[in-house]
Amino acid sequence: MAHLTPTPVLEPGQDKTMIxxxxxxxxxxxxxxxxxxxxxxxxVVRMMPDIGFLHTGIEKTCEAKFYQQVxxxxxxxxxxxxxxxxxxxxxxxEKLLGLEIPPRAQWIRVMMNELTRINxxxxxxxxxxxxxxxxxxxxxxxxxxxxxxxxxxxxxGQRMMTSYFRIGGIALEPPLGFFDRLRKFADKFPSRVDExxxxxxxxxIWKMRTQGVxxxxxxxxxALGASGPTLRGSGVDIDLRRDAPYTGYENFKFKVPLxxxxxxxxxxxxxxxxLRESIGMVKQALDGLPSGPVKANAPKVVLPxxxxxxxxxxxxxxxxxxxxxxxxxxxxEVYQAIESPRGEMGYxxxxxxxxxxxxxxxxxxxxxxMQTLPTMCEGRLIADVVAAIGSIDIVLGEIDx
Amino acid sequence: xxxxxxxxxxxxxxxxxxxxxxxxxxxxxWLERKVVGRMQNRxxxxxxxxxxxxxxxxxxxKFLFKEDLTxxxxxxxxxxxxxxxxxxxxxxxIAVIPFGNTVTILGHEIPLQITDVNxxxxxxxxxxxLGVYGVALSGWSSNSKYSLLGGLRASAQMVSxxxxxxxxxxxxxxxxxxxxxxxxxxxxxxxxxxxxxxxFIFKGGQIVAFFIYLTAAYAExxxxxxxxxxxxxxxxxxxxxxxxxxxxxxxxxxxxSNMITVAxxxxxxxxxxxxxxxxxxxxxxxxLPVFWFxxxxxxxxxxxxxxxxxxxxxxxxxxxxxxxxxxxxxAIANLVITALVVALK
Numbered sequence: 059m060a061h062l063t064p065t066p067v068l069e070p071g072q073d074k075t076m077i078x079x080x081x082x083x084x085x086x087x088x089x090x091x092x093x094x095x096x097x098x099x100x101x102v103v104r105m106m107p108d109i110g111f112l113h114t115g116i117e118k119t120c121e122a123k124f125y126q127q128v129x130x131x132x133x134x135x136x137x138x139x140x141x142x143x144x145x146x147x148x149x150x151x152e153k154l155l156g157l158e159i160p161p162r163a164q165w166i167r168v169m170m171n172e173l174t175r176i177n178x179x180x181x182x183x184x185x186x187x188x189x190x191x192x193x194x195x196x197x198x199x200x201x202x203x204x205x206x207x208x209x210x211x212x213x214x215g216q217r218m219m220t221s222y223f224r225i226g227g228i229a230l231e232p233p234l235g236f237f238d239r240l241r242k243f244a245d246k247f248p249s250r251v252d253e254x255x256x257x258x259x260x261x262x263i264w265k266m267r268t269q270g271v272x273x274x275x276x277x278x279x280x281a282l283g284a285s286g287p288t289l290r291g292s293g294v295d296i297d298l299r300r301d302a303p304y305t306g307y308e309n310f311k312f313k314v315p316l317x318x319x320x321x322x323x324x325x326x327x328x329x330x331x332x333l334r335e336s337i338g339m340v341k342q343a344l345d346g347l348p349s350g351p352v353k354a355n356a357p358k359v360v361l362p363x364x365x366x367x368x369x370x371x372x373x374x375x376x377x378x379x380x381x382x383x384x385x386x387x388x389x390x391e392v393y394q395a396i397e398s399p400r401g402e403m404g405y406x407x408x409x410x411x412x413x414x415x416x417x418x419x420x421x422x423x424x425x426x427x428m429q430t431l432p433t434m435c436e437g438r439l440i441a442d443v444v445a446a447i448g449s450i451d452i453v454l455g456e457i458d459x
Numbered sequence: 460x461x462x463x464x465x466x467x468x469x470x471x472x473x474x475x476x477x478x479x480x481x482x483x484x485x486x487x488x489w490l491e492r493k494v495v496g497r498m499q500n501r502x503x504x505x506x507x508x509x510x511x512x513x514x515x516x517x518x519x520x521k522f523l524f525k526e527d528l529t530x531x532x533x534x535x536x537x538x539x540x541x542x543x544x545x546x547x548x549x550x551x552x553i554a555v556i557p558f559g560n561t562v563t564i565l566g567h568e569i570p571l572q573i574t575d576v577n578x579x580x581x582x583x584x585x586x587x588x589l590g591v592y593g594v595a596l597s598g599w600s601s602n603s604k605y606s607l608l609g610g611l612r613a614s615a616q617m618v619s620x621x622x623x624x625x626x627x628x629x630x631x632x633x634x635x636x637x638x639x640x641x642x643x644x645x646x647x648x649x650x651x652x653x654x655x656x657x658x659f660i661f662k663g664g665q666i667v668a669f670f671i672y673l674t675a676a677y678a679e680x681x682x683x684x685x686x687x688x689x690x691x692x693x694x695x696x697x698x699x700x701x702x703x704x705x706x707x708x709x710x711x712x713x714x715x716s717n718m719i720t721v722a723x724x725x726x727x728x729x730x731x732x733x734x735x736x737x738x739x740x741x742x743x744x745x746x747l748p749v750f751w752f753x754x755x756x757x758x759x760x761x762x763x764x765x766x767x768x769x770x771x772x773x774x775x776x777x778x779x780x781x782x783x784x785x786x787x788x789x790a791i792a793n794l795v796i797t798a799l800v801v802a803l804k
Contacts, residue, residue, distance in 0.1 A: 078604050085695060100608065100775055191683060191772025197499035263684055263771050440608070440694075441687075441774040 075103055078440070082111045086189045086444045089454035093431075093443065100439050105432045109425075112458040120418035124384030125151055126225055126361075128418060133219040135420060136456040138181050141167075141174040142398045144223035147418075149304055150394035150405040151225050154387050155359060163227040163352040164306035169240075169343035170213070170222060171305075172336040176247070177206045178399035178451075179329050179336075186326070186448035187258060190267050195257050202250050205243050212236055226360035227353035241344055247337045255330060268323035272434035272446035275320060282433065283426035286401025287328040288450045292320030298397040309346070310339050322449040329451070332399075359385045384413030393421075400424050400451055420459055424452040464567065472573050473554075480553050483756075484715040485515030491764045498768040525704035530601075533701060537600035542702065542709035545593025549713040549720070552586040555579040556723045557641045559733050559749040571749065572641065579640035580632070583724060584625055587679065590717065591617040594681075597710070598698040609697025612687045612775060616678055619782045620685075624675035626790035627668040630797035631659050631728045644732030660729040664800070667793045669729045671786055673762075676721040678782065680714060682763060684770040685778055722759035723752075730755050 078095040081087035090111035096104040116135055120128045132147045133140035145167055152159065159167075184199030207217040213232050214222040222229050258264045274284070276292040289296060297314040299307045315331030317324025353360045361380055362373035379385075389411040395404040401423030408417040427450045434446045489504065489511065496503025504511025529538065556579075559571035576582050591614055598610015632638065635646040649657045659665045678685035687697075694700070699710045726732060735751030737744050773781065 076604065078608075100612075187771065191686070192770065193495075193683075194499050194768050197501060201500050257769065258771070261771065263773060266777050267771060267774055439775060441772075 074098060080443070086185075087447060088185060088452055091428075091447070091452065091454055091457075093447070095440070095443065097440065100441075102435050102438055102440065102443060105435045105443065107428055107431055109428070109454070109457050112454045114455070114459060116459050117418055117420065120415055122414065124413050125387055125415060126380070126384065128415065129224065130219065130221040133221055134455065135459055136178075136398070136400075136403075136424075136453045137218060138453055139174045139178040139399050140218060140220045141170050141222055142178075142396065142403060144221060145171055145305065146394055146396045146398070146403050146405045147407070148223045148225050149396065150392050150407040151387065152354075153392045153394055154390055154407065154409055155225070155356070156388075157226050157354045157356055157359065159227060159305070159354055160351045161306065161348045162350045163354075165309075165343050165347050166228055166232065166352065167223060167305045168307060168310065169340055169347075170228075172339045172343070173206055173209065173240075175336045175399045176333055176340075177203055177210075179333050180206070182329060182399075182448075182451040183254060183326075183333075186445075186451070187254075189444045189448040190264065192257060192261075192264065195254055198250070198254060198257075202247065209236070209240055209243065212239065224353070224360070226356055227351075231352050237344055237347070240340065244337050244341050244344065248334060251330065251333050251337075259327075259330070265323065267441075267445060268326060268449075269321055270319070271322045271442050272438065272449060273319060273321045274430050274434050278433050279320065279430060282429045284401065284430050284450075285423050285426060286397065286399070287325050287332065288401060288427045288430065290315065291317035291325035291328050291449075293318050298395055298402060302395065304394070304396055310342050312336075312339055322445050325449045386411060386413050387415075395421065398423055400453070400456070401427055420456070422456045422459065424450075424454075425457045428452050428457060468567075468569055469573065472569075476553060476558075476573055477550065480550060480716060480719065481712070483719055484712050485519065487715045487718065487760055488518070488711070489515050490760065491767070494761065494764045495768050498765070519708070522705050522708040527704040527706065530603075530701050532602045534600040534602060537596045538701075539706075541593050541597035541600060542699075542706045542713075543593075544596065545590055545713035546709040546716075548586050548590040548593065549716040552583045552720050553716070553723075555582045555640060556720070556727070557644065557732070558723075558752050559745070562745045570641065575639060575641050577642075578638040580628065580638050580643070580724075580728075583640075583720065584621075584628075587717065587720060588617070588621050590713065593710075593713065594698050597702065601698070601701040603701050605694045605696070605700045606698050609694045609700065612694075613681060613698055616681070616685065616687060616778060616782075619779060620675045620678035620786070623671055623782055623786035623790045624679060626787070626794055627671035627675065628724075628728060629794050630665055630668045633794075633797055633801050634659055634662060634665070640727050640732075644727055644734070647731040648734060656731055656734060658729060658731040658734075664793055664796055665729065667789065668797075669725070671790050671793070672725060672729070675782075675786060676725065677763070677766070678778070680717045680721060682714075682718070683767040684773050686772060687775055687778060718760060718763060719756060722756040722763075725759055726752060726755035 075096050075098045078097050079092070080095055081092040082090035087093060092108040092111065094106040094108060095102050114134065116131050120131055123131065128147060129144055132143035135143050180199040180203045184196035187195035210220050211217045213236055214220040214229065274292055276294050279289050279292045280294060285296070293316055295314060295316055300314060312335045315328045315335065317328050357376050362377055366373040367377045387409040389409055391406070391408040393404055393406045395402050402421065403423050404421030406419040406421065407415055410416040430450065431446060435443045493503035493511070504514040507513040507517045529535065554573045555576050557570065557572035557575065561568045561570045594613040594617070595610050598606045598613065631643065635643040637643060637646070647657050647659055651657055655661055660669045699707055702710065733748035733752035735747065737747045
C-alpha cells in the first residue's frame with residue numbers, strides 16, 4: 059500500500075503474475091468497489107481496493123442545508139440502514155442543543171434502529187450467501203426484508219429513505235395497528251432465521267468456504283480501525299450500545315455475540331446471532347413501550363403538530379420560522395458515535411451558531427473495515443476475496459459519501 | 460433391410476432425436492426457472508403463454524435477434540469455433556444413446572436409437588470429454604482475464620472429474636460384460652428376489668458408484684455446487700463472459716444437453732434404462748418404455764435443479780481436492796471390490 063495516488067496503479071511485480079481488475083462493475087463487489095488484484099494463477103499476491111465511484115458530496119451538501127434538512131441526506135449515505143444514520147445525526151445535533159428526548163420517542167428509536175439492523179443484516183446475509191453460491195438464501199432474506207420495508211413504509215411513508223427520526227424526537231406517532239404488525243413479524247422472525255441457518259450454518263460446503271478463510275487477528279483488526287461484527291468476529295468485545303449507551307439502550311438486555319477465530323464463518327455467526335438479539339430487543343421495546351409524547355418540548359426546534367399550528371398563533375409562528383430560517387444551534391462541536399450494523403458510525407458536527415451546520419463529517423465504519431481486506435486476502439484465492447468482501451459487509455455509499 | 464430404407468429411417472430418427480433433444484433443452488431451462496422459482500418463493504416465468512410455457516421460444520427468438528457482438532480483442536477463428544464445438548459435442552453424444560425397445564414398422568425391426576455402436580459407452584465418454592475444448596478454447600480466445608480463468612478452471616475440473624466419472628462406470632461394465640448401452644440395459648432386465656428390479660444400482664455396491672457418478676456428473680456439466688467455471692460472483696460469467704447472442708446461447712444449450720446426456724447415462728447404466736411396467740395395445744407397448752426412460756431423466760434433472768436451489772459453491776482448490784483425494788480413491792476401491800465380487804462368484 060505504498061502509493062496513494064488518486065487512481066491506484068498496480069504494476070505486475072513478476073513476470074508470472076497478472077493484474078486482475080475486479081470492479082467497479084462486478085457482480086460481487088457490493089456496489090462499486092474496485093479491487094485491483096495481482097494474481098499468480100488464482101492466488102492473490104497483492105490486493106488494493108479503490109474507492110470513490112459512488113461519491114455523492116453529501117458531507118459538503120450538509121453545509122448548505124438547515125439542520126433539520128440534513129436528516130434526509132443521511133438516509134442516502136448508507137441506504138441499507140437509513141434510520142441508524144438518522145439516529146446518529148439527530149443525536150449529535152441534540153447533544154449540541156442539549157435537548158431532552160421523551161422516553162417514548164427513545165424507545166421507538168431503539169425499536170426502529172434494531173429493525174433497521176435486521177434489515178441491513180438481511181441484505182448482507184443474502185448477498186454474502188449469493189457470493190458463495192447459495193442463491194436461495196438471498197431470496198429468503200429478501201422475503202423478510204420486504205416485511206420490514208412494509209413496516210417502514212407504514213411508519214414513515216417510505217420504504218428505504220425513511221427520514222423518520224427528527225431532531226427532538228420522531229416524525230410522527232406510529233400509525234394505528236403498527237405495533238401489532240411489528241409484533242407479528244417479531245414472533246415469526248426467529249423461525250425464519252432458523253431457516254437461513256438451516257441452509258448455511260451446518261452445510262459442509264458453506265463451512266469449507268468460510269471456516270479459516272480471510273482470517274484477521276484481533277490486534278490487526280484493532281490496528282486497522284475495524285469495528286462492529288468485523289471486529290467482534292475476531293473476539294474483541296466492543297459494542298457501543300452496551301459500552302456507551304445512547305438513546306436509552308441501557309434499558310435493554312442483550313448479548314453481544316463474539317467470534318473467536320476472526321474468519322468469515324465467525325463474522326457470519328456474529329451477525330446471525332445479532333439478528334436474533336435484535337429481534338429480541340424489538341420485542342423488549344414493544345413490551346415496555348412507555349406512553350407519552352414523541353417529541354421534545356422545545357417549540358423553537360421541534361415543529362408543532364398540525365393541529366396546533368392551525369389553531370394557535372404562536373405555533374404557527376414557530377412553524378414558519380423553523381421552516382423558513384431554521385433554528386440556531388449553539389456554537390460548538392460534537393462527536394456522536396453509535397453502533398451501526400457495520401460498526402462504529404460517528405457523526406462529527408460543528409456549529410458556528412447559525413442555523414446551518416459548519417461541518418458535518420461522518421466516520422464511516424465501512425471505510426475502516428475495508429482497510430482490513432488486503433490483510434485478509436493476500437495469499438489466498440480469488441474465491442476467498444469474494445467471501446471476504448461479503449463478510450465485512452461494506453456499503454459503498456457510506457465509504458464514498 | 461434395403462440401404463435406402465435404412466438411410467430414410469436413420470435420417471428420420473436423427474431429425475426426431477435432435478428435435479426432441481433441443482426441445483428438452485429448452486424446457487429444461489423452463490423447468491429450472493420454474494422449480495427454482497418456487498423453491499425461492501417466487502413464480503418463475505408466467506408471462507409468455509400459460510405457465511410461461513412459451514418462454515423458451517421467446518428466449519430463443521431473443522437470442523437470434525440480439526446483436527452478435529465480437530469484441531475487437533479476441534482471436535476470431537477460435538472465438539467463433541468454440542461455442543460451435545461445445546454445442547456439437549454436446550449434441551453428438553446423443554447418437555449412441557438408446558431410448559427405448561425396438562419397434563416393428565412395416566415388418567422391419569427398428570431399434571429406438573440412432574446407432575447401436577458396440578462400444579457405445581466409450582463413444583459417449585469420448586465425445587463428452589471433447590466438450591472441454593469448447594470451454595477451454597473460448598476462455599483462451601476471448602483474450603479476457605475472467606474468461607481465461609474460467610476456461611482454466613473448467614478444463615482442470617472437467618479433466619479431473621472425467622477420471623472419477625469413468626472409473627465409477629467400470630463396475631457396471633464388469634457386471635454387464637458389454638460396452639453397448641443397449642446391452643447394458645438388457646443385462647438389467649428382470650427381478651431378483653420378489654420385488655427388487657435387476658438394476659445395477661442395487662448390485663454389488665454399485666450404489667456407491669452411482670453417487671460417485673452423480674457427483675462427478677455435476678462437475679462435468681459445471682453445475683452448482685461445482686459451477687466454478689462460470690461462478691458469476693467471482694468470474695463475472697467465466698469462459699463465456701465475452702460472448703453474446705446466439706454464441707452465448709450455444710454454450711447454454713451445450714450445458715443443458717450435457718445435463719440431459721449424463722442423466723440418460725445414469726438411467727441406462729444404473730437404473731435399468733427404460734424398464735418399467737409395459738401393457739396395453741402395441742402402440743402403448745412401444746411408447747411406454749420411452750416414457751419410463753423420460754421419467755427417469757426428468758427425476759435426474761429435477762435433482763439437478765433442487766441441488767442448485769440448496770447448495771453453495773465449492774472453492775477451486777477444494778473442488779480439486781474433493782475430486783482427486785476423495786472421489787477417485789472411492790471409485791477405485793469400488794472398482795476393486797466389484798471386480799473381486801464378480802471374480803469370486
